[in-house]
Amino acid sequence: MSLVMTRSRNLALVSGFFLLTSVPAALAAEEASLEERVEALEQQLIEAQQRAQDAESGAREERMEQFARHMEGEEGFSFNGYARSGLDIGENGKSAPGDPYLTPAGSVGGAVGRLGNEDNTYVEATLNYLQRFENGAKSHYRVMLADYSQSSNDWTAADSQLNVRQVYVEFSDLPAFTGAFENASIWAGKRFDRDNFDFHWLDSDFVFLAGTGAGVYDIAFNDAWKMNLSLYGRSFSEFPTDTNVEPETDSTDNLVLTANNYFGPVQWMISGMSAADNSERVVAGSQNVADKGVHTMLAYHGDSFFGLSEGNFKVALMAGEGLGAEVKNIGSDGNLNEDAVSTRFGVYGTTYISDNWRIAPMILAETSQDRYVKGDEYNWLTANVRLADEINTNFEMQYETTWQTMDLKPQQYAGRSDAQGHYAKVTVAPTFKPQVGGFWNRPEIRAFATYSTWSDELNDYAETDAFGQDDFTGGQWTFGVQAETWF
């Protein structure tokens, strides 16, 4: 309230002044000497200017600044979101199964190009509340609701997945923080880590660190070295701890301690994790499950297209052991074998190859051994290229071609059979945008036609996955429409 009152008072001053002074000035015109009248005028002008200036510099300006911050999401409530929703219909006139993870390799993170490969509705609604305190400190509260549905209906209560993915507070500009912590911010709660980054075209992160915990961002030891520290907890689903007796169940926690170091464009991430009694878990009939793990990533964030042209590129090498062998969703897989080892390599770049043509090539590949069962082996590689031809300010043609090769030897884990072969997809997508320009600006409304083909051998990998379905073999055409936005 105080601000409002202050403002009102200031304005009263200004208005009051005008009423009080302008009337006498008018009367004065009759009898006073020119000399007096000019002096009066000068006086009035000076006072008017002074008063006007006071009013300008008062609560009104503060409000205007506050509104500017409000509209820019820097104060009070703000709304962020991501959403995609659409249809993807096969030649049989029914929704095409699957998504970027539809191939056998997808079961271990081997995504393929997403364009024209999604028939679901996924939405994230993020509500923020930003506060500024008298001492200059800032607080950012965030809660995110998310839902995933493959139903095209408007009422999906029966299969709703709506849940709360993030709830946390983060403090910054804390006056009591000094030295290496002067510009540090601290957080606690449930969140996606700030430093996650992704291959947009595969709907896959390089690394995705998330859970419930606390951390510190932007500890600056010197100009060249910044560090972020975090502790995240993950909950492993309940599991039988004994196969002989009737299965009682138990659950456990995986605690992940992560240090993220930045040296200019170079990022070195190192994580260690421990999951209490996870070694008691029974997987594929035996108890060799990991109860600890380590994960690391060396990444480079380039501000050009590999130094060749304008754009950007990112390249990273990820490796993990034990619970760390799930190298993307860090610490989230409780079934990993104690001997599990994985190495993953990823690279992408974006640039313009002419005034209106953009290109984004990428490669993601992983090799993983003793992952769930001693002796199993998972090898896959995905290559993907997204092309866009900007026709006018509201329309562009998008093209995506993706190719994946895989050699998977799951050793019957989860009833899976060996799978060796290839998958390929080509998509053409006429795309509408409020304003074209670059790979990252949304929203988009797109139609698409996709042709995909794959080795028949891949259909035997699992009965439950897309390729395992009777009416989904060999190659196929799919057609669809989709909206996508983020802000």
Place this chain on the structure above:
Amino acid sequence: MSLVMTRSRNLALVSGFFLLTSVPAALAAEEASLEERVEALEQQLIEAQQRAQDAESGAREERMEQFARHMEGEEGFSFNGYARSGLDIGENGKSAPGDPYLTPAGSVGGAVGRLGNEDNTYVEATLNYLQRFENGAKSHYRVMLADYSQSSNDWTAADSQLNVRQVYVEFSDLPAFTGAFENASIWAGKRFDRDNFDFHWLDSDFVFLAGTGAGVYDIAFNDAWKMNLSLYGRSFSEFPTDTNVEPETDSTDNLVLTANNYFGPVQWMISGMSAADNSERVVAGSQNVADKGVHTMLAYHGDSFFGLSEGNFKVALMAGEGLGAEVKNIGSDGNLNEDAVSTRFGVYGTTYISDNWRIAPMILAETSQDRYVKGDEYNWLTANVRLADEINTNFEMQYETTWQTMDLKPQQYAGRSDAQGHYAKVTVAPTFKPQVGGFWNRPEIRAFATYSTWSDELNDYAETDAFGQDDFTGGQWTFGVQAETWF
């Protein structure tokens, strides 16, 4: 940020000007000649006026305009909602079963008056994000959460129906759109169609088209003819495809293509739909289920009370075959017979019959044959009148009387027996409003007393519906309180 900086600079100019010029002016008063001083004054006034004008026309005005748009839901985040919540207690001291669809005819869309007939909490929370782009284009993103509960408790996690009913983006003012599309807007995602309209008093739409897809609004072929085109997908629930073997299940999609034509107040809607292998579905032991359908509606939107007085009226004739025989919830019923035919007629009007009395009479009727089983027949008619007497600016007495007659021959479909008879209801509802005036302004807080009565024969229609319940036969009184709002 740019806007903020711009504004700050402008204001610095103005303030700075005042400081620099007013002080010399004051000193000047001592020695300069009248001539010079008057010239100085004139000069100052002109400059002051110019500067003031510059400031006015600067970033500050843009911000004020932006805030006006923000508060009017035209830019940035905006919130829309619908909600009703209350109690409806029967003579036995327990919640009265049912809602406007409580009669046997309700099972095929025959709603009755809702006033004093609702004991649930239904809420729609709609979050919008509106963007304006440099090229003048606009984007409207919308996500709607909705929940329905018959529990009076505050914690309803166990029976929560919370789900996402809409997620879509719509673009308008696209500079690249010209000719017939100059004022067109395009959309994709999951939504309620923009052109749906309803009988508020029955909680029933004339037509309710919704699902996941894409479309174009406001294609203008000429001044007299506007067309909207849309493709909506619906998901049919899983169903057994064979009754002899153990029922495996399968699901399918219903694709609905709709053209909505407007010729002034006349609307002609035509929809065709196709649902892949829905003919394999087994209903009532046989496989005569429709896998395609057609639906049409001819409507008139009147801007007076049937030309007799001020107000409005709407009248529509709807007809459908096969999957189109569900004439309201277009394309949503996968059990319809291949020979199903339905015809529905609806009309309502609203007007003032004196300074403080409003009236809204309406009729809704349908006849439907071979709907789910060859030879079945469903005929029903509902007449309803809502009356309101505006006592003062915050209070009005509302009255509703509804009558329904039905003759249903379901041929044992879903275990239903023939039902022939009548239902009647009278409700008196003292109603509080922040500001009375018209049928559409909300919120309202109402108490009500309802007396309803119906033919005993109707109790045998189904064991599962309201009338089928042991403690709910013959006629009855119910009493309740309720809040309703939309904005």
Place this chain on the structure above:
Amino acid sequence: MSLVMTRSRNLALVSGFFLLTSVPAALAAEEASLEERVEALEQQLIEAQQRAQDAESGAREERMEQFARHMEGEEGFSFNGYARSGLDIGENGKSAPGDPYLTPAGSVGGAVGRLGNEDNTYVEATLNYLQRFENGAKSHYRVMLADYSQSSNDWTAADSQLNVRQVYVEFSDLPAFTGAFENASIWAGKRFDRDNFDFHWLDSDFVFLAGTGAGVYDIAFNDAWKMNLSLYGRSFSEFPTDTNVEPETDSTDNLVLTANNYFGPVQWMISGMSAADNSERVVAGSQNVADKGVHTMLAYHGDSFFGLSEGNFKVALMAGEGLGAEVKNIGSDGNLNEDAVSTRFGVYGTTYISDNWRIAPMILAETSQDRYVKGDEYNWLTANVRLADEINTNFEMQYETTWQTMDLKPQQYAGRSDAQGHYAKVTVAPTFKPQVGGFWNRPEIRAFATYSTWSDELNDYAETDAFGQDDFTGGQWTFGVQAETWF
């Protein structure tokens, strides 16, 4: 839109004026006499002042006032929230079971200190829409989503509890309301009662009245006596109505009528409730279940620390019979015996004992007989002290010690055994805040170490509760991090 147009017009006037008058003034400078020029100047100044004043007092000011209200949550959309999220890990490296209700007494409302005793994520997201009407009336619409999860994962769809806890409208400043109702507000829908108040440190309310209904606040019979009236419905879960035959189920409603009287700092609350056929319910094999009840509370709200120093205190005596014997969650327990009686006493205070040390001592105790089974008895007392040492503007050390004694004789109700003994807990919590000062300002980010110990006898009370778990006996250390906020 009207406001925008008005503003634009006003500004046009001002700018227009400047252009039209300043230019002639400039030309005039050449030939007119000093006399004429001074008159012109005076005239211009007067008009300029008048015009400026008009502009100031116009739509722009309205907008600035409106924005002030908007940012202060008084008009349009506003967002409120509560959230806590964190980890609490035991010596075994796994999440510690339980929360403030983890002891046997917790099963009948006997909470203990919450600091360092919570391992869950609980969030309330409240969306408000506030309207002001031409006649001066105001409407406040509120919908609250809430979720509770013990999972540390970011995707919790499988065990999501997300549900709608509040949906209501409240009207105030109704011009038609006069006399005792002049300042009254009315509401209907699903809500937490406005008059609930709590022991923050136990996560327990003194009284928690909530449900679906309607009411009136702030009826003022005279300066000394204000009354609030409400009718709340509660839904009792389904229950078998007969033990001999195969259990059919039925559900019922509990209607709670409450009068809340305020005489200055004194509050007297009286509630009567009736639950139709709840007496048919079978509990512990017999049908002595209450179908009515009465509840009352006498409370004092102190604006000092018991008159000794600055701060506040609250003290209350609650008592209930039958369905009223659940003295906190009024009317929410349908299993209470017809002879159940409970009496609860609570008191807390907060104050500063030095410049930077705050203290908040409290006691909560209850005695309850014939609660669920004739002859059962539940007696418990909790004493808790929260201490805080404000180290600097962003950091404080928080300490909490809690002690509980209990003597429970459940008579095998719900398979529970007698439990007699003590529980004690000490927690140290280094706490970060954007700005320290008082017990109520949030957000907070805290780490904590907790040592708790209890009588072994308590482990046998129930197999299902925290103490009943194999790996949770005797005393233990837990360590954690947590965020908490409300706004």
